[in-house]
Amino acid sequence: MCTRTDSIRFISAKERNKIMTMNSGTLTKQQSTQNGYSFEFSGKIPDELVCKMCNKVLKDPRQVVCCGQHYCQGCIEKRINSNYTCPTCRTPSFNHFRDVHFEQRINQLKIHCPHQKQGCKWTGDMTGLKNHLSAAQGCAYEGIPCPNKCGHTISRKDIKEHLGKQCIQRRVKCQYCSLENTYKVITGSHYGVCPNYPVKCPYNCGQKTVKRSELQKHEQTCPMKPVQCPFQSAGCQVKIVQKDFQEHMSTNTQYHLDMVTKSFDALRSRAESADRELRKVQAEMSEVRTREESGKKLIDRRLTAIGTNVEELIKTCTENQRFAVHSIRSLTDDSYHLQEIGQPITFQMINYSDFKRTGKIWYSSPFYVADGYKMCVAIDSNGNGVGQGSCITASLCLMRGEFDDDLNWPVELPFHLIIEILRSSDTFESGSPNEGVPPNPKAYMYFHEDTPQMRVTEGMMVEARKCENFARHDVVEEWMLFYDAVTFKVYAESEFL
Missing domain, CATH: 2.60.210.10 (Apoptosis, Tumor Necrosis Factor Receptor Associated Protein 2; Chain A)
Structure with missing residues (x-):
């Protein structure tokens, strides 16, 4: 009898079934490498069919020779490779063997399909589960990757609808120019350059559809395009659009003529003022040049005198002082x-x-x-x-x-x-x-x-x-x-x- 309970915790059948229900999943590559089965089993699981190390239904059951307890193959071999003693009786260097009888009992246990939460009603034994998942069509509720590699995982029963209506990698034609490509490309980058794609007039002229290739031409003739009055520089600040241009010019002739006259008078006044300022600056520059030339001559005379004095001073120095x-x-x-x-x-x-x-x-x-x-x-x-x-x-x-x-x-x-x-x-x-x-x-x-x-x-x-x-x-x-x-x-x- 095992007298130590510090390394192995024994749990009740009710608690064990709860754990196995929480760990249920599909028969995947990842699950095949785990210790013990994590499926959702139907009914109560006998205690002897549960691994005493991982607390799951035995997977590849192995019986140890020392005390006769059963463990998953992965659990007990990991224990042996770590040089540990028997988990139950603490016997060192223990051996184990495959228990075919336990394998048969486990294969007869009733389990639900891993996709039960998705709606699958299948229930059967372990052998039936493998056939249920690996059949030609497989479980209708099993998630499979999209064949177009769009990145989504879809239930097998919904894959046809996904490929026809939802997959962004499905082949479609542009409804404006009939270019064929994937839905992602057509509705993404292509719509941004499609010459026949309908765009809105920037001047809100009311025309509903304008092809992108014809937008520039439309803007030149759009009746709502803002235009400038030719007399704006003279002072006309009236804002007009292209359709009102002719009417504006014909009804404001005298107004434009008056603004041109005032503008011309103002320009002539500024020109006369600028001419007076220019004459004044020229006179000042001439006076500055005269003073500069006079000052330069004075400086040259003083530098010449200083140089002469320095040379005379050096001549009076001794050789030692000079060098x-x-x-x-x-x-x-x-x-x-x-x-x-x-x-x-x-x-x-x-x-x-x-x-x-x-x-x-x-x-x-x-x-x-x-x-x-x-x-x-x-x-x-x-x-x-x-x-x-x-x-x-x-x-x-x-x-x-x-x-x-x-x-x-x-x-x-x-x-x-x-x-x-x-x-x-x-x-x-x-x-x-x-x-x-x-x-x-x-x-x-x-x-x-x-x-x-x-x-x-x-x-x-x-x-x-x-x-x-x-x-x-x-x-x-x-x-x-x-x-x-x-x-x-x-x-x-x-x-x-």
């Missing part, structure tokens, strides 16, 4: 900015890794030094000469400039130009003695006798100074690279400091 003030003039969009010694011009090379990989030369923006020598910085990221493959090579290049006609050649620079690479972080100051932090790479750009210093011709660029081992790749990529960009600083250092 401490006129160290670098950087080229910008529209002016030159005078900077003191030690104040840098910075340039940033973007996509350092691409320049290194392709071997292309990067050139900075041009800048002016001393009295107007135009130069730029050239950087070979992959190195050149002794530094190829391991160092960055930096060069100082002379360019053709707009002040070259007034400069001394060869180049005369009374100071040193220094190119320096800035670190990616501002944690350390340039040249700080922090342990493990390399100093910023620098290159002093001297002008020796063996470097080209002659004037550059139009469209050319001359390398004036080169530093082949300017900065090692490992130092730059460890300390100076920031989002694949390198920042260069160019400044001057006076030889007299």
Whole structure:
């Protein structure tokens, strides 16, 4: 006898019949994979024909060897596969066998058709149910999908009426142009473009039917179409329709003539006023131009005097003072900015890794030094000469400039130009003695006798100074690279400091 009731709950026959009635349904693919039958049975079901695990009529009944209880095949095999003990006597590693006698008893039970709620009156045993549902015509109340694949499920007895009158995928002809297609297409998209479809006149002329293809022509001749009076610009605001146009014109001739006369007088008055205003503006503009020319001449004279005074002042300065003030003039969009010694011009090379990989030369923006020598910085990221493959090579290049006609050649620079690479972080100051932090790479750009210093011709660029081992790749990529960009600083250092 089973002494534990915590894992299996035994219910009364009345409660069991209620559960089976609630779970009744058709013999479908989904139902065939469930444990126990969920049909609505007629009469009382014997307790021994009910599975003690799913509380439904046994499906493929199996009897366990240990205690003789019966279970559905699906229920007991699921229990065995989960390494559980017998649900009744708790025997481990139990076996079971098929009970043919119970199968015969279950097949003799009386059941109602699964479509009883839909109106089917059939009642019979299990074998009869299978024949009832799988016959050539099948149960008249069974829901089957529409053969036209409209998405609806219809009772077998109603399928003919559905296909003839209700299915949106049934073939029909347009009643206006006889185009054949599905009911869904004809009453949907086709009615929106059918040339013979009757549409309403937008002017509500009273004509009941107008074909869509003739609507535009009808609108041109519709008697209720609104029209404008030709004298509207003169002031006639009467609203008329096409059928009343001729009558309006014939009965309002004098009225229209009076409005045209008043409109002409008003236009002539405005024209005279505008002419007076134009003469006044022209006189004012002439006076402004005269003052502007006079002011420009005055400014030119003052600028010339200031320039003369500045030149005289510079001549009185010592060499140290002159070069401490006129160290670098950087080229910008529209002016030159005078900077003191030690104040840098910075340039940033973007996509350092691409320049290194392709071997292309990067050139900075041009800048002016001393009295107007135009130069730029050239950087070979992959190195050149002794530094190829391991160092960055930096060069100082002379360019053709707009002040070259007034400069001394060869180049005369009374100071040193220094190119320096800035670190990616501002944690350390340039040249700080922090342990493990390399100093910023620098290159002093001297002008020796063996470097080209002659004037550059139009469209050319001359390398004036080169530093082949300017900065090692490992130092730059460890300390100076920031989002694949390198920042260069160019400044001057006076030889007299």
